Amino acid sequence: LGERHVNMIAFSSTIGIGLFLQSGKIMYLIGPGGAVLAYLFMGTLLWSANASLGEMTAVFPVKGPIIDFPSRYLDEGVGFAVGWMAWFAYINLTATEVSAVASLFKFKFEPEYLASFSYPQETLQWTFGLNTNPAVWVGMMLLGILAINLLPVRAYGEIEYVCGCIKLIVIVGIIMMNTIINANNTRTNGTSHFQLYQLPWGFFSNQTVTDPSGGRTYTFTGGTGRLVGMWSAMNTIFFSLQGFFTVSVTAAENKHVERDEAIKLATRKVSLRVILLYVLVVFTVGLNVPYNDKNLQDQTISSIRRGQNSPIIIACIHNSIVGWPHFFNAFYIFSAFSCGVNGLFIASRLLHALASIRNVWPNTGWGANIKARLERTSSKGVPVNAVFVSWLFGLLGFLAVKPSPARILGRMAIFSTCSMLIVYACVAISFLYFKTRTINGDPDEGVLVSTPEGQFLNRNASDYPYKSHLQWLRSAYALFGCCLLIIFIGWRAFLNPFSHADFLAAYLSV
Template sequence: MDYEKPEALNPQVFGHQSPQPDGDDTLAGFDEPVPPGDRRELRGESLWRTLNERHINMIAFSGTIGNGLFLGSGRSIASAGPGGAVVCYLLMGTVISSVISCLGEMTALMPVNAPVMEFPRRFLSRGIGFAVGWMFAYAVLAADQLVAVSNAVKFRYDDGTTFLNWEVGEKVDNAVWITVFLILVILINMFPVRVFGELEYVFGCFKIIFIIMLIVLMLVISTMEPRANAYYKQPISTRYWNAPYSFFNPVYHVKDEDLQIRRTITGSVGTLLGVWTTFTNVLFSYVGMDIVAATAAESRALADVESMKMAARKINLRIITLYSLAVMTASFVVPMDHPFINGQGQSVGAHSVFIIAVVEAGMPAAAHFFNAVFVFSAFTCAINAMYIASRVLHTLALRGQTGPEFITRRLRQCRSGVPVRSVLVTGGIMMVGYMGRSGSPGARLDELANNCTVSCLVVYATICATYLYFFKSLEDAKLYANTSESQAASYDRDNQLYPYKSHGQWLKACYGMVTCVVLLLFNGVAAFVETPFNIRRFVSAYISIPVFLLLILGYNLRKHGTNFSEWGPDKSGDLSNTVQASNTKRKGRLEFPDDGITRENWSTFVRWIWEWTK
């Protein structure tokens, strides 16, 4: 179908229809929000919009903070060096921030169900929307988080001076732990969404407090006088950034599946390889920030159009700042050549730079607490990932894109606003985590995490490309001769009532798309420098690309058969369900009502602080 300019529609808040199967021109919308006192249908196909803005913020935060930071930051320091690791976190933070800004602006203007798949469907192609939906569901499927939980429980730390272990973890097979945590994840996802949101709010608050405590503790360890049982006698300060160490790591170690060093590459090539491989590792740490838009179908806060703007900006600010500070302070106290962060630890927990720091500072008891928090963090990430994957699966079912009708009909069903069958099916798919019970500690986890990251790169590149077409659609809509002034205003990004605009966003979209594509194409470079060639690593690095293309191909074959003339991008460019801010006074801006220091100014300042912290 040739591209058609979007129809100019009056600005509105929400539509009144649920997503229809492909082939119907009706577009995805929302049911009207139901006041808390009204009766709801216990059974049906609709999700309940009961989440507040604070729930959305913390669901996204809690779903992002996991083993990517706590267990993977040490590997980043080892590969790229202390300064290189911080640079990688900052650079990848700008990439993911660009993606979230693209997704946030589109969702703020047009609150739709499953925006990650709906917007590509509208502005690129229905086939691409279908493929992105399945890729996104897989990317957040949390099998890697289940493997991380089972590995973290098997905690053992032995450096010849300090011996720590969890006997209960070591004596029980990984499959048992995966089963136990999978059942718990499924049960928690069966809770009513409001209860789920409150739990996630508590989880997120705990994680924020813990990370801040972690940053402060790393600073204290680096500056305080060593304890009597510490591994060193003088304050560390920034010695691990100075000679004989360096800002970047000039040595790249090529390791086999058992993490044994096979060859060493030095010089500028070694530095480049170390930084490049760290990019993928860092991006995995940021996976989950897109959850901020994925909760749209169950958010009653979207009636306030600025809630998405604030949520997107807060998740960017919180995650990137806390991650960068945590990695920087940790790099002060653990050198990049420490054997445990270079793969020689006895367990996944022993690879954590934070556990190494407290053990060598003479606080081994804190290592047990830290590892318990790491188990908890991976577990809560698995909960969030199942939540998102089940909602994407539910939306695919509403679109009629989950196979035979007898399956699709059941996946659509909800009970008390929870897509119970979608949750159960997602749990069944998550059993792929049992594949991670074999191999060296962390080997299968690395492969699952890498594959998850690559799948997210496909999704993120598509989101950025979608935004560019969305941006063009806005410009086209404003140029319509039959567009009224009020209609044109809803498409005008310079209008004061436009819900969310990030300056230079189309440039950010280009930057995010190009960076994601480059990372996607060259993320498997490590497989090519290994001898013999590492087939498993190569497959985990690139399998998502042909899968994405096959999904698009399969959709077109099912939709159009071999009539290739119909295989063109069947996008609608639809701009329906647009919303506007209610007034020009915007959230997040600090505007004092009076001159000087007054009670009203203090109240305004306190409300502004609360707006950015809640």
């Protein structure tokens, strides 16, 4: 993989249903202003953890850095556990994105909703999607994801480079479209640009929660409402941004990894792109869509939304824009499919890295046999067995075909969110231990410096590949933020009546 491939794979892996579908739920949970703040906070949190992993990977470009560094600096068992949790999180990401594709084909607005905004068309729907069993779309997407991941990594990189460029262009177009809509409405109606950020709507919203059994409804107002709303929003956002570590995961297949600043530039580029674009999309959409819109309202702990719940499409409906809702829904399907491809790619590389570690597997004959098979690669360097085994777990996407199993998939998403929070926390701790083995020495000295206390890495060396100022402080910030999110990720399970299933989904990985 070249640098451009790595950049776009990392960017594309973070642009799935989270930005286009879940952003509406975030706006409903915490309000437009709160949504912007939540995305900023989570973006900086993940950027800090990603920079920690990026620096360690630039110095030691190993296979499976998520596994290697916790094993090296914390404990071997911690590294193994982190590797398995990350692998499960990414296969669950693939299943969720595939399930979202099936939901997106159920694209239909109620005629009464369209009429309430004087939309030029009486109906807005995809008839062929409404009449097709969702299992058909899940199966087709899974086969497509498998086929692309079996290609040589160079071909895979080219495909994802094109997908990433398309996503980037469309997202910039979405930002421009919402900016133009807001400017036009302000000029026509004489209202403020920030009308929906003010009363009677507001910067923040109250938090309304329905208990898991549906028997009672709780409404939190004031500071409490903002706090619990922000907490729910940040947990939802985190699931959308799991692809931040892609730059480091692909280091073993990055042909420029030995080049100075290759990892550094790739890490910073993807972080800045994702944070900036996410925040701008949410901010501009919030200018045009009230957070209490009927189609944004979602009180569930975890759910897979549809195109009619996208705030971007809702902005088109509110402003009588014809044609573009169909385009955006199709684009969401494309984005979810591409994100699912990336999820399987990362999961397969993590499983392949785990297969190369002897102590991860039982010493019995069957354990050694499985390890040897997963470690094999094709003549083109593709870990075919690791790809296929990871893909099999993507069949969990079929759970979304029926409502009750879909709830199970939602709980699995919460489980994987907590798992990845633990992974990020362990990476941050690993960097803090890594930092104790570094010094700020003379720039003329080499990277490796010998002292009476032992050997240290010189972060001031001219050929030191990646140095971020105050990175230890950013790692501490990432560690503190991840720990807080882990502690309170399942707070809704404690509402009366207590939900044992949601509690286990939230905290079982701990």
